[in-house]
Amino acid sequence: MSDRILVGTRKGTFAVTSSGGRWRPTLVGHAGAGVNFVATDPHSGTIWAALGHGHWGAKLSRSTDGGATWEDAPQIAYPDGARHYLPPPPTETGPGEGAPTLKPATLLKLWNIAFGREGQIFVGTIPGGLFESRDGGESFELNRPLWNHDSRGGDLFASEGSGTTKWFGTPAAEGEFAPGMHSIEIDPRDPDRILVAISTAGVFGTTDGGATWSVKNKGLVMDYSPNPTDEWAGHDPHAIMMCPGDPDHVWQQNHCGVFYSDDGAESWRKVSQPERGVHFGFPVAVDPNDGRTAWLVPGVSDMQRTAVDGGLFVACTEDGGESWTHLRDGLPQEEAYDVIYRHAFHIGGNRLAFGTTTGNLYLSEDRGESWTTVANNLPPVYSVRFG
Amino acid sequence: MPKVELTQHLYAFFPDLEGRELFVEGDTVADVVRGMEGIAPGFAFYVCDELGRLRQHVNIFVGDERVTDRVTLTDAVDAGSRVFILQALSGG
Numbered sequence: 001m002s003d004r005i006l007v008g009t010r011k012g013t014f015a016v017t018s019s020g021g022r023w024r025p026t027l028v029g030h031a032g033a034g035v036n037f038v039a040t041d042p043h044s045g046t047i048w049a050a051l052g053h054g055h056w057g058a059k060l061s062r063s064t065d066g067g068a069t070w071e072d073a074p075q076i077a078y079p080d081g082a083r084h085y086l087p088p089p090p091t092e093t094g095p096g097e098g099a100p101t102l103k104p105a106t107l108l109k110l111w112n113i114a115f116g117r118e119g120q121i122f123v124g125t126i127p128g129g130l131f132e133s134r135d136g137g138e139s140f141e142l143n144r145p146l147w148n149h150d151s152r153g154g155d156l157f158a159s160e161g162s163g164t165t166k167w168f169g170t171p172a173a174e175g176e177f178a179p180g181m182h183s184i185e186i187d188p189r190d191p192d193r194i195l196v197a198i199s200t201a202g203v204f205g206t207t208d209g210g211a212t213w214s215v216k217n218k219g220l221v222m223d224y225s226p227n228p229t230d231e232w233a234g235h236d237p238h239a240i241m242m243c244p245g246d247p248d249h250v251w252q253q254n255h256c257g258v259f260y261s262d263d264g265a266e267s268w269r270k271v272s273q274p275e276r277g278v279h280f281g282f283p284v285a286v287d288p289n290d291g292r293t294a295w296l297v298p299g300v301s302d303m304q305r306t307a308v309d310g311g312l313f314v315a316c317t318e319d320g321g322e323s324w325t326h327l328r329d330g331l332p333q334e335e336a337y338d339v340i341y342r343h344a345f346h347i348g349g350n351r352l353a354f355g356t357t358t359g360n361l362y363l364s365e366d367r368g369e370s371w372t373t374v375a376n377n378l379p380p381v382y383s384v385r386f387g
Numbered sequence: 388m389p390k391v392e393l394t395q396h397l398y399a400f401f402p403d404l405e406g407r408e409l410f411v412e413g414d415t416v417a418d419v420v421r422g423m424e425g426i427a428p429g430f431a432f433y434v435c436d437e438l439g440r441l442r443q444h445v446n447i448f449v450g451d452e453r454v455t456d457r458v459t460l461t462d463a464v465d466a467g468s469r470v471f472i473l474q475a476l477s478g479g
Binding site: 053054055056057059072075077078104106107175 | 396
């Protein structure tokens with residue numbers, strides 16, 4: 001069970017450790033900078049952080065001494081000739097109009113980091129890129145089969161492609177209405193099996209280490225779409241999470257509910273219970289061994305992104321979403337309006353931790369049965385990871 | 388050689404530059420950025436994107452004049468130029 005929690009916030013990287021039975025956060029780096037994601041490479045022990053410097057762009061940072069010192073890592077950049085079709089951005093009154101625009105790709109955001117085999121590091125970016133390092137982060141390359149996927153208009157390195165895209169944008173793009181890759185889940189049984197999730201495109205999977213990709217949106221429902229069961233166009237998974245010990249079990253929340261797959265994302269089924277307040281949210285924590293057991297921190301809806309009725313609770317299922325239990329012990333039950341971003345909830349052994357947009361950090365050491373407040377005045381929390 | 392002066396913010400990322408007199412060779416602002424990259428590897432990607440364009444919220448002044456070519460950085464500099472690299476006042 002990990003004794004450290006790494007927390008990425010809008011204003012720096014924090015490490016949370018326990019001393020004398022009390023968990024405390026310490027600012028360990030990147031003071032004043034946005035930290036979208038921070039996590040430890042389990043093979044090397046290097047801590048990697050995905051930074052958003054605002055004026056100065058997105059940067060990858062690393063620490064080889066447990067967070068005592070940081071350095072810029074070799075940076076991720078889109079290769080010459082990388083282009084993509086951007087859909088017209090939404091207007092104040094509705095969807096954007098006109099044809100997609102073909103633009104050169106430049107890095108807008110580093111959004112998440114995942115670790116595969118030893119030396120293998122993946123980074124998800126905006127606009128919609130999967131970058132891979134096979135040398136421990138000394139260099140990164142864009143995964144071209146996914147970048148060139150037919151759903152994005154084909155190989156735009158070599159041609160003008162189809163002239164259109166089924167990948168839409170996200171307001172998280174920081175400057176452009178572009179798609180964002182926020183989830184990279186690697187099957188521990190076979191690291192060539194990878195699922196990724198993109199806002200706004202959906203889930204894609206590969207079984208050959210990224211040489212080929214197929215769409216994995218079957219069973220998802222888009223209430224807002226003219227064709228709600230379309231396997232294409234407009235899916236907005238907020239995050240996907242695979243059970244590492246039972247990797248065919250995969251979870252996600254999106255605008256239209258909680259969805260669960262027990263066949264490796266080949267199909268999804270909706271397991272929301274709106275009458276129990278379990279319907280909308282961003283992150284999912286999945287038991288490391290039992291893929292039917294998962295935890296959520298629900299919000300009201302995509303129209304009202306706040307805690308339900310001003311009381312914060314964690315919803316837990318142990319039967320694949322057939323039933324949900326509310327876990328409230330130790331969490332605020334009045335005047336709480338916290339939202340938990342997509343990377344800000346994590347599990348480490350029997351511990352669960354989540355951080356909120358209002359700078360609160362909560363920890364459970366008994367699988368969610370009871371919670372303690374670790375901090376109340378952090379910057380808005382973007383990422384929480386044990387390790 | 389043109390003299391380069393930096394916003395205090397950039398010293399946070401390149402502390403070794405603080406307190407140094409920075410002179411680089413070149414005839415254009417693009418040359419200046421390349422020169423700074425030679426002095427401080429990684430510098431150019433803080434100021435420009437991977438296409439070499441000035442980042443949206445970064446400004447470069449040559450003397451009192453803000454550069455006009457933010458895409459290919461062809462504004463001229465000469466041996467007596469003072470080049471200021473700074474950030475726009477934005478953010479939260």
